[in-house]
Amino acid sequence: MSSEQAKSQPASGTSQDVIDVGAKAHPPALYQHSRILETPFQTLPDPKQNGDDVMKDLRRTYEADGVIAIENAFSASCMEAVNNGISGMTDGTNRAFAKAFAEAYKAGTPDFTSGQKIPWLQYEANTVLQGLEDIDGAPVSTALASKVRKIMSFVPYDEAIKAVATDENLLFTVASLLDCGVDELDLFQEMALLKPSGGGREKPWHQDAAYFNLGLDAKVVGCWIAVDAATIDNGCMRFQRGGHTQGALPHFAVRDFQICDAQAPSASNGDDIVAVPLPPGGLLLFDGKTPHGTPTNASPSRRRALQFHWVRRNTPRVDPHAEGGRIEHFGGTARGLQC
Numbered sequence: 008m009s010s011e012q013a014k015s016q017p018a019s020g021t022s023q024d025v026i027d028v029g030a031k032a033h034p035p036a037l038y039q040h041s042r043i044l045e046t047p048f049q050t051l052p053d054p055k056q057n058g059d060d061v062m063k064d065l066r067r068t069y070e071a072d073g074v075i076a077i078e079n080a081f082s083a084s085c086m087e088a089v090n091n092g093i094s095g096m097t098d099g100t101n102r103a104f105a106k107a108f109a110e111a112y113k114a115g116t117p118d119f120t121s122g123q124k125i126p127w128l129q130y131e132a133n134t135v136l137q138g139l140e141d142i143d144g145a146p147v148s149t150a151l152a153s154k155v156r157k158i159m160s161f162v163p164y165d166e167a168i169k170a171v172a173t174d175e176n177l178l179f180t181v182a183s184l185l186d187c188g189v190d191e192l193d194l195f196q197e198m199a200l201l202k203p204s205g206g207g208r209e210k211p212w213h214q215d216a217a218y219f220n221l222g223l224d225a226k227v228v229g230c231w232i233a234v235d236a237a238t239i240d241n242g243c244m245r246f247q248r249g250g251h252t253q254g255a256l257p258h259f260a261v262r263d264f265q266i267c268d269a270q271a272p273s274a275s276n277g278d279d280i281v282a283v284p285l286p287p288g289g290l291l292l293f294d295g296k297t298p299h300g301t302p303t304n305a306s307p308s309r310r311r312a313l314q315f316h317w318v319r320r321n322t323p324r325v326d327p328h329a330e331g332g333r334i335e336h337f338g339g340t341a342r343g344l345q346c
Contacts, residue, residue, distance in 0.1 A: 023127060023129055024129065025129060026130050029131075029208065030208060030263065032303070034268060038245050039274050042279075042281055044282065044283045045076075048061075050079055051290070053176050054176070069184055073249060074281075083286075085170075086287035087287075090234055099148050105143060105147050106145075107164070111127055112127075112144065112145050124160045126161060128155050130146075154203065161197060162197050171313065185226055185319050193318050193322065202242050205306075208303055211271075212266040212271040212272060213265050213266055217256075217258045217264065217333060217337035221325060222322075222323060225318060225323075227317070227318055228316070228317050229292070229293045230290065230317070233287055233310075234313060236286055236287055237284055244300075245280055247298040256337070270346075
């Protein structure tokens with residue numbers, strides 16, 4: 008697969024090419040926040056120790072705001088182990104992941120919008136891969152490690168990451184938000200978002216549900232975990248607090264499949280835009296329809312994070328172009344709108 012073959016346009020949010028398509032710079036004020044999100048929850052609820060009582064308060068906040076922050080969900084030592092696991096996948100020393108990625112790479116560009124589990128790396132735009140393939144044919148090496156912006160479908164390949172994704176308290180919390188038992192959870196999507204220093208690109212304002220081949224009423228809980236410290240400067244998350252109550256918003260192919268900049272949430276328009284800096288191990292839980300985004304990381308510090316999405320097991324997948332599919336609800340062009 009050449010660099011040229013890897014390029015495509017973000018027409019409906021499905022592209023996960025091995026090289027990111029890149030984008031022009033975003034407007035400077037696009038991610039200006041109103042305030043820092045309060046983090047009244049210091050740790051995840053423990054089902055063995057008054058977890059139900061804590062969960063009532065947490066759920067009340069989640070349903071009203073569409074997002075909650077838990078400052079000390081995981082320890083710094085746990086995140087150090089996760090960081091090591093991520094590095095093993097970006098530099099090729101995790102051979103099991105590298106081999107699985109090589110098989111996927113040879114098969115062509117994957118689609119993750121229906122919950123597919125395909126080990127994958129994506130690099131920053133303009134990364135040169137030719138001649139840097141490993142012994143299995145995958146473009147992964149120490150020379151490329153700093154250019155990786157995203158890892159997909161990696162949980163089974165590292166024990167520290169697997170321990171986070173299967174943490175008892177985390178699963179108890181997510182199941183409570185989805186109104187189901189822990190045994191009914193489906194880890195729909197797993198991503199590591201690495202946002203390299205010195206230009207790791209933005210993720211424009213969007214709703215995660217716009218990327219998933221699920222019905223409009225499907226409940227999705229997103230989980231974002233800071234592996235490195237997430238700061239204002241290196242691209243911590245910004246949310247429109249309460250924005251999930253608006254339902255599906257139109258998305259367009261601009262710098263990504265995104266909410267049009269002119270209609271994006273804005274502090275200057277009175278929207279409650281909260282920035283959420285977090286220490287390593289800090290965690291966000293958010294509704295699949297809560298608008299959020301992150302600016303370009305122009306700082307000298309990388310910003311690694313894990314991101315998981317859960318749905319209830321047996322949640323129906325819906326053809327994105329069928330009646331009731333996500334293009335009908337989230338596709339601005341399909342709705343006859345312009346950006």
